[in-house]
Amino acid sequence: MRVSELSRHSGVPVATIKYYLREGLLPKGEATSATQAVYSETHLRRLRLIRALVEGSGVPLAKVRAILDAIDDTGVDLHHLLGTVQYALTPETTPTDDPEWQDAQQRTEGLLARLDWWVGPFSPARHQLTRAIATVLGLGYEVGPHTLDVYATAARTMADHDVTRIDPAAPREEAVEYVAVITALMDQMVLALHRLAQEDASARRFHDPDAEC
Amino acid sequence: MRVSELSRHSGVPVATIKYYLREGLLPKGEATSATQAVYSETHLRRLRLIRALVEGSGVPLAKVRAILDAIDDTGVDLHHLLGTVQYALTPETTPTDDPEWQDAQQRTEGLLARLDWWVGPFSPARHQLTRAIATVLGLGYEVGPHTLDVYATAARTMADHDVTRIDPAAPREEAVEYVAVITALMDQMVLALHRLAQEDASARRFHDPDAEC
Numbered sequence: 001m002r003v004s005e006l007s008r009h010s011g012v013p014v015a016t017i018k019y020y021l022r023e024g025l026l027p028k029g030e031a032t033s034a035t036q037a038v039y040s041e042t043h044l045r046r047l048r049l050i051r052a053l054v055e056g057s058g059v060p061l062a063k064v065r066a067i068l069d070a071i072d073d074t075g076v077d078l079h080h081l082l083g084t085v086q087y088a089l090t091p092e093t094t095p096t097d098d099p100e101w102q103d104a105q106q107r108t109e110g111l112l113a114r115l116d117w118w119v120g121p122f123s124p125a126r127h128q129l130t131r132a133i134a135t136v137l138g139l140g141y142e143v144g145p146h147t148l149d150v151y152a153t154a155a156r157t158m159a160d161h162d163v164t165r166i167d168p169a170a171p172r173e174e175a176v177e178y179v180a181v182i183t184a185l186m187d188q189m190v191l192a193l194h195r196l197a198q199e200d201a202s203a204r205r206f207h208d209p210d211a212e213c
Numbered sequence: 214m215r216v217s218e219l220s221r222h223s224g225v226p227v228a229t230i231k232y233y234l235r236e237g238l239l240p241k242g243e244a245t246s247a248t249q250a251v252y253s254e255t256h257l258r259r260l261r262l263i264r265a266l267v268e269g270s271g272v273p274l275a276k277v278r279a280i281l282d283a284i285d286d287t288g289v290d291l292h293h294l295l296g297t298v299q300y301a302l303t304p305e306t307t308p309t310d311d312p313e314w315q316d317a318q319q320r321t322e323g324l325l326a327r328l329d330w331w332v333g334p335f336s337p338a339r340h341q342l343t344r345a346i347a348t349v350l351g352l353g354y355e356v357g358p359h360t361l362d363v364y365a366t367a368a369r370t371m372a373d374h375d376v377t378r379i380d381p382a383a384p385r386e387e388a389v390e391y392v393a394v395i396t397a398l399m400d401q402m403v404l405a406l407h408r409l410a411q412e413d414a415s416a417r418r419f420h421d422p423d424a425e426c
Contacts, residue, residue, distance in 0.1 A: 077424035079415045090408055117409060118416035125408035132401035139394055143402075150374040151399075152406050154367035159410035161363040163418050181352055186364075187404055188345035189356075193365050194403060195303055195338035196330060197372035202292045203331035205376050211290035 003029070006039045010047040017047065025050055025065060049177050053088075057180050063088035067180075071172045078168055078175065083120065085179045093127035096134070104134035104143075111148045115156075158190065216242070219252045223260040230260065238263055238278060262390050266301075270393050276301035280393075284385045291381055291388065296333065298392045306340035309347070317347035317356075324361045328369075371403065 007014045020026040026046055029037030046068070053059040053067065070076045070084045095101055108130045112119055119126065133143045166175050220227045233239040239259055242250030259281070266272040266280065283289045283297045308314055321343045325332055332339065346356045379388050 075424060077419060077421035079419035079421070080424070082415050082419065083412060086408060086411065112409065115413075117413040118420075119409050119412050123409065123412055125405045125412070129402060129405035129409065132398045132405060136395065136398050141391070141395065147374065147378075148402075148406075151371055151402055152410065154370045155403065155406035155410040156414070157367045157370075158364055158407055159414040161360065162411055163414045165360075166419075168419060178354070182349065182354065185345045185349050187407075189342060189361075189364055190368065190403060190407060191400055192338045192342035192345060193361075193368035194371055194400075195299060196325065196332050196336065196342065197365065197368040198299065198375055199296060199332050199336055199338070200328075200330035201369070201372040201376040202295050202379075206290065206292035206295065206379075206381060207331075208290035208292070211288060211293070 001039050001044075002036070003039065006043060006047065009044055010051060012047055012051055020047070020050060023061070023065075025061070025068060045171075045173055049173055049180075052177055052181050057089055057184060059088050059180070067176060071176060078166075078172070081172060081176065082166070082179055083123075085176050086183070087122070087124055089180065089183050090124040090128060092124055093131045095127060095130070098134070098138070100134040100137045101130065104130045104137060107133055107143065107145070107148065110145070111152060114145070114149075115152055158186075162186070214252050214257075215249070216252065219256060219260065222257055223264060225260055225264055233260070233263060236274070236278075238274070238281060258386055262386055262393075265390055265394050270302055270397060272301050272393070280389060284389060291379075291385070294385060294389065295379070295392055296336075298389050299396070300335070300337055302393065302396050303337040303341060305337055306344045308340060308343070311347070311351070313347040313350045314343065317343045317350060320346055320356065320358070320361065323358070324365060327358070327362075328365055371399075375399070 001009070003014055003017055006012075007017055010017075012020075017026065021028060026043060029039040029043065031037045050064055050068075053064050054061070059067070067081075067084055067088060070081045076084075095105075108126055112126075133148075136143050166178060168175075214222070216227055216230055219225075220230055223230075225233075230239065234241060239256060242252040242256065244250045263277055263281075266277050267274070272280070280294075280297055280301060283294045289297075308318075321339055325339075346361075349356050379391065381388075
């Protein structure tokens, strides 16, 4: 197909496609003349993925490039490919030098060691968890090992289910698109279900049938 | 204490305190002259709660007023008080008239009925869940009852733990402050733990020890 058709099928403007071509995010088409080229289904699939990453998930172009490189490099196994995507989707958290950060970091590391979770040293979720714990501690509330264990066990149940939905035999681009597209929405589902479950748990524990409302 | 001391102890500027007094969010102090009044620990506690709700959680003043009214009205049981707080903290989601919304709404309602959860008809988390499911469906991915059940069961485990941390014998303001202050941070913890658990689950399932990285 011509670049105009590629644009129509993908919903990406021609100028943006040309920009991706210049930046090397999209491989060149097959040249049919000095100024024209044709594009295949492979280009369309790649373009849809770039669009999902950039527009759907707000991934910056430098990280999109790292993800595409990891897809193309068959020396990178599926686990590390998915890790590249997940790290790109997780906001960076900067450590602070307050005493709560140190304390919270020990709790994060203690939890991961206790559960024997395989998590890379540079996972941004480590600092994300530490920041949340540090803020709770700073407000004067406790976050003990039991609370963390309960939440971690629940998270583990969800995560085990998540990975069963990824087919290691499917094209790597499909797994990447799935993870990229679904992650933010799964977050929303988990938060909503947590709220609904809290309301139910509160009703069963605190509702007074004799109260006015 | 004088209004200046109330300001110093609470960290809320005098002008803001006077605004809360005019708006009736903070009860008047005990008048000591035509232009002066003294304030008690009760005022300080109430002021700290208003600050936590407004600054910490971004709750609009109209909803802060509803929460304070529910604290003061002992005809409102603890369950409905906590519900008032939770609803105020959950963003509103507007239903849309696309076919995915209808489909997703049936899945939400089906799940709540299947699990027999006690959730009020106006809980904003219903629409929050429906929106997330509808978006996933719109992207061409499935969200079946099994996936929802797995996530809901995990959410239930966390929620059961959450309510055990609320002491029904403590002052109502303390429970409200706890829920208001902790909700957003618990969300962050859950999301971070979900990411960490995904990385571990992926490592156990997809890591190829013979791959280059």
